[in-house]
Amino acid sequence: MEIIVASSIGVLTAGGVYLLLRLRTFPVILGLALLSYAVNVFLFASGRLATNLPPVLSPYGDASYTDPLPQALVLTAIVISFGMTAVLVMIGLGAFLEADSDQIDMEPEENGADAANEGSA
Amino acid sequence: MGLGGTLLLLIAVMPFAGALLPGLMIRAGRNVCAISTAVPTFLALTMLVVLAPSVMQGDVVQAQIEWLPQLGLSASFFLDGLGLLFAGMILGVGLLITLYARFYLSGEDPMGQFYTYLLLFQGAMLGIVLSDNILLLLIFWELTSLSSFLLIGFWKHLPEGRQGARMALAVTGAGGLAMIGGMLILGNIVGSYNLTDILAAGDQIRASEWYLPALILILLGAFTKSAQFPFHFWLPHAMAAPTPVSAYLHSATMVKAGVFLLARMWPALAGTDAWFYIVSTTGLVTMVLGALIALFKDDLKALLAFSTVSHLGLLTMLLGFGTQAAAVAAVFHVINHLTFKAALFMTAGIVDHETHTRDIKRLGGLRHLMPITFLIGTAAALSMAGIPLFNGFLSKELMLEEASHTDWFGSAYAVPVMATIGALLSVAYSLRFISHVFLGPVRDDYPHKPHDPPFGMWAAPALLVAMVVIIGVAPFLAEGIVTAAANAVTGADLHPHLKIWHGFTPALWMSVIAVAGGIVLLLLHKPLDKLWIAAPRPEAKAIFDRLIAGLVSASRAITEIGHNGAISRYLAIFTASSVALGWVAYSSGGLSAPTRELLPVSPVIFVGWVMLIVATLSVVTMHHHRFRALVLIGIIGLSISAGFAYLSAPDLALTQISVETVTIMLLLLALHFMPKITPKESSAGLKLRDGVIALGAGGGVAALAYAFLLRDIETISDYHLANSYEGGGGTNVVNVILVDFRGYDTFGEIIVLGIAGLVIYAVMHALLDGPAARRLKNTDYSHDRSRDRHPMMMVVATRVMMPIAIVVGAYIFLRGHNQPGGGFVAGLVIAIALLMQYMASGFAWTQERQRMEYHTMIGLGVVIAGLTGVGSWLFGRPFLTSDFTYIHLPPIEEFEVATAMLFDLGVFLTVLGGVMLMLYSLSRIARFAGETVNVDPMDYDPADRITDEEER
Structure with a gap:
């Protein structure tokens, strides 16, 4: 099971990073979504894996439970990463509508004009 | 800290507090503004005079306030003889400059600004000479650089002013940086940043192997500030400043800060060969070079600037000699140079002000037109030349006396000869100042007809010249302060006697040579000038x-x-370096042996894993088709929530699945306005680079995860498990952590989510006001719009579903404290139910039935959560302490009510409001883009067979 989880995290990260390095906004957003999955699972896994031991207290005698703290942290992380994705989507959409292009890199600048202004003033 | 200490603190604070006044007082007129500047200076000076008698007797006044004791930084001040001398100069000349500037500045100059800068500078300068902590001293040191930048560049419209200010800041700032390094080394050697401790540990410092680096760094700071060769060039360019600034900063105070530092550090650093050769040689070269250049400058202020460079060199050289007699001479010359040089700068300012030129070649004969200025300027210049009965003579004699018996690399003549040449050049340019400006015939081509200025303008230089003559005739009057300051520098108990006649000493002969040679040089000035x-x-x-x-x-x-400008490049660099750092961390450490067994893999899970991997790889390979990629993302999200459910995290599974739904809806809505295909534009090389980085990152993260999954850790969760029921009143530990143990975190997070919603709303509004609005209006989206947008089956189904969904949401919310669920999930479930109405029945129809603004919902949620937390204050408990009780209402079973539930209600409302506001914003854009408004739930009857054209 550990191999399954670790490899999933790895594949999600690799895919996320690759898409993050693309040149258009939409793949970058997708990459970020994949990376969010990877990070959330990673954080969750820091509580170690367990099956059939949910952290809901049982009224019957001594039961063991999995670690609840990472779960609580990941729960808010999932919601927050949704918020972040939403903001990015909106900014990406806005940029596309304003500039008619969804490229994320700026065009290389012409530095000649800047350098010429440097000497005066 | 007695009365003296309090007064000392007040002196240090006074200019900064006073700096608030002139900017305001300028509204009451220029005189009031000048007076409001003079008052704090005058008060500080008075307090200094009160402290003076005891300091003159050798007492040291101290004051200390702890500031950052962890860093060894305290706001501590002390006043000894040296501090008294410099503080007196700073405040006294400050007062005179305030008076002079009142008449010098024209009506168009922003006087309030000028006086504010002046007081700021004065405060910084005072701080340097009074600091008893070298870190504090460094702060003030940098402050003088900054405030002098403002003063030099005061005339912002002049390019020379701006360039001069920049140059001064660059040079002195760079020196200041070097000095910080030196001071920190010094503090490390001694183990204390207190100046008093450092001065007492001179032997320890000189014996340290770090002595030389510290010395060189500190000297860099001092030499740049005091314009020593080869850093002398900034001072003449700083003369673009208004003349009061030149007189104050560049003769009396700031440039002396370097000299002050040399004097201050004398007990700690002086007395070694390194000190002698570096400091005295630099001083000597600067003295001669400055004087030589001064002789050939035609601009009055440039002449004075280079003469200042030369005299600063003289002071540096004296301190570099490292003998007690030289220290006395240096201290005495500081006073004398201050009096005659400030007077000369003010004279130059008057000449400039009256004739509208500072070019010596266009001046001459002014003695008839400006007799008072002539008297003042001549007396000051004669003092600068070192003519007897003026004070410059006295300290120059002391200097020549010291120079005459100084050995330099085995040569007994090098220093005396050079010193005599320096003095000779000094005589030459001083006499040139007198003869070429005031003597000679009256000309008729001055740019402006000159006459003597009003009393207010010449009062300040006249007072200074009076001091020049008084000290020159009766030098014993200055003995007290010179003794106090010299004793503070050397740490010895000296009793120098200042007198005019020392007998026929070598110094006297050197003086005679200098004066005679200077006169000869002046007579030869014309041919020499051509040569130069x-x-x-x-x-x-x-x-x-x-x-x-x-x-x-x-x-x-x-x-x-x-x-x-390429974000993808930054991200690549960032990711690659993170991977590299991880590798470094791994290779410098090691791994302990695994302590956990592998869990078995069930076939279902294996299938899910294959699904996840295939979907992820497909997203990567097929991301050019954006809709397809979205579907695949949905599959990944579902697999992950299934995984959460399997691995004992029901809360996470619920949250993930509902967030997944909302995210996909959001991306779908956004994709409607964006290109549906990503063009293939990455080169093969780029893909290879990104692939390598991605594989590195993925492999690293996977290895890390695998490594820690096999090892146990100490966890703090046992506390949460043990106290969840008794302390928090809930059996779902995850929920209790969220709303109770770590409620403060959750409170912050819902605020972030609310802000994200509002940001999206704001961006939407900004878009609809800008060029994007036009694009939206002009783009035809109708071709990809189904005419059967609100199908009857879906409308009916969602309406039936709505109450059920709300009941489910309420149920999930209510049971959240004890069973999987809670505010987050409930908020998302209700949001999905509402979204379904938007999708099925249309925007306008749903909007009409909306009773509460989403903004209000966000605000209300945050307020409820906050008030719940504040509520616990009423019972004297910390923020967000929760309480609970059991209620028994027949016929319902006994149930529990907890304040945490109220908090969860806040979470619920914020999540619902935030999510809905985001999607609402996107549908606003859709409506703007020409989405038709339907009022009826089912706006299209297929039986009517309306065509596209008719619909428009």
Whole structure:
């Protein structure tokens, strides 16, 4: 099971990073979504894996439970990463509508004009 | 800290507090403004006079306030003889400059600003001379650089002013940086940043192997500030400042800060060969070079600037000698130079003010037109030349006396000869100042007809010249302060006697040679000047400009390698370096043996894993088809929530699945306005690079995860498990952590989510006001719009579903404290139910039935959560302490009510409001883009067979 989880995290990260390095906004957003999955699972896994031991207290005698703290942290992380994705989507959409292009890199600048202004003033 | 200490603190604070006044008082007129500047200075000076008698007797006044004791930084001040001398000069000349500037500045100059800067500078300067902590001293040191930048560049419209200010800041700022390093080394050697401790540990410092680096760094700071060769070039360019600034900063105070530092550090650093050769040689070269250049300058202020450079060199040289007699001479010359040089600057300012030129070649004969100015200027210049009965003579004699028996690399003549040449040049340029400006025939081509200025303008230099003459005739009057200051510098108990006649000493003969030679040089000035102009010599400003330009282009080149506007490049660099750092961390540590067994893999899970991997790889390979990629993302999210459910995290599974739904809806809505295909534009090389980085990152993260999954850790969760029921009143530990144990975190997080919603709303509004609005209006989206947008089956189904969904949401919310669920999930479930109405029945129809603004919902949620937390204050408990009780209402079973539930209600409302506001914003854009408004739930009857054309 550990191999399954670790490899999933790895594949999600690799895919996320690759898409993050693309040149258009939409793949970058997708990459970020994949990376969010990877990070959330990673954080969750820091509580170690367990099956059939949910952290809901049982009224019957001594039961063991999995670690609840990472779960609580990941729960808010999932919601927050949704918020972040939403903001990015909106900014990406806005940029596309304003500039008619969804490229994320700026065009290389012409530095000649800047350098010429440097000497005066 | 007695009365003396309190007064000392007040002195240090006074200029800064006073700096608030002039900017306001200028509204009441220029006189009031000047007076409001003079008052704090005068008060500080009075307090200094009160403290003076005891300090003159050798007492040291101290005051200390702890500031950052962890860093060894305290706001501590002390006043000894040296501090008294400099503080007196700073405040006294400050007062005179305030008076002079009142008449010098024209009506168009922003006087309030000027006086504010002046007081700021005065405060910084006072701080330097009074600090008892070297870190504090460094702060004030930098403050003088900054405030002098403002003062030098005061006339912002003059390019020379701006360039001069920049140059001064660059040079003195760079020196200040070096000095910080030196001071920190010093503090480390001694183990204390207190100046008093450092001065007492001179032997320890000189014996340390770090002595030389510390010395060189500190000297860099002092030499740049005091314009010593080869850093002398900034001072003449700083003369673009208004003349009161030149008189104050560049003769009396700021440039003396370096000299002050040398004197202050004398007990700790002086007395070694390194000190002697570096300091005295630099001083000697500066003295001669400055005097030589001064002789050939035609601009009055430039002449005075280079003469100042020369005299600062003289002071540096004296301190470099390292003998007690030389220290006395240096202290005495500080006073004398202050009096005659400030008077000369003010004279130059008066001449400039009256004739509208500072060019010596256009002046001459002014003695008839400006007799008072002539008297003042002549007396001050004679003192600068070192003529008997003026005070400059006395300290120059002391200097020559010291020089006459100084051995330099085995040569007994080098220093005396050079010192005599320096004095000779000094005589020459001083006499030139008198003869070429005031003597000679009256001309008729002055740019402006000159006459003596009003009393207010010449009062200040006249007072200074009176001191020049009084000290020159009766030097014993200055003995007290010179003794106190010299004792503070050397740490010895000296009793110097200042007198005019020492007998026929070598110094006297050197003086005679200097005066005679100076007169000869002046007579030969015309041919020499031609020679000087013809001779090639390096132009410091050009070199400096080239150097700066080189630095700028070098740093630009370096910056542009990493920072060229391509975000993908930054991200690549960032990811690659993170991987590299991880590798470094791994290879420098080790791994302990695994302590956990592998869990078995069930076939279902294996299938899910294959699904996840295939979906992820497909997203990567097929991301060009954006809709397809979205579907695949949905599959990944579902697999992950299934995984959460399997691995004992029901809360996470619920949250993940509902967030997944909302995210996909959001992306679908956004994709409607964006290109549906990503063009294939990455080159093979780029893909390979990104692939390598991605594989590195993925492999690293997977290895890390695998490594820690096999090892146990100490967890703090046992506390949460043990106290969840008794302390928090809930059996779902995850929920209790969220709303109780770590409620403060959750409170912050819902605020973030609310802000994200509002940001999206704001961006939407900004878009609809800008060029994007036009694009939206003009783009035809109708071709990809189904005419059967609100199908009857879906409308009916969602309406039936709505109450059920709300009941489910309420149920999930209510049971959240004890079973999987809670505010987050409930908020998302209700949001999905509402979204379904938007999708099925249309925007306008749903909007009409909306009773509460989403903004209000966000605000209300945050307020409820906050108030719940504040509520616990009423019972004297910390923020967000929760309480609970059990209620028994027949016929319902006994149930529990907890304040945490109220908090969860806040979470619920914020999540619902935030999510809905985001999607609402996107549908606003859709509506703007021409989405038709339907009022009826089912706006299209297929039986009518309306065509596209008719619909428009």
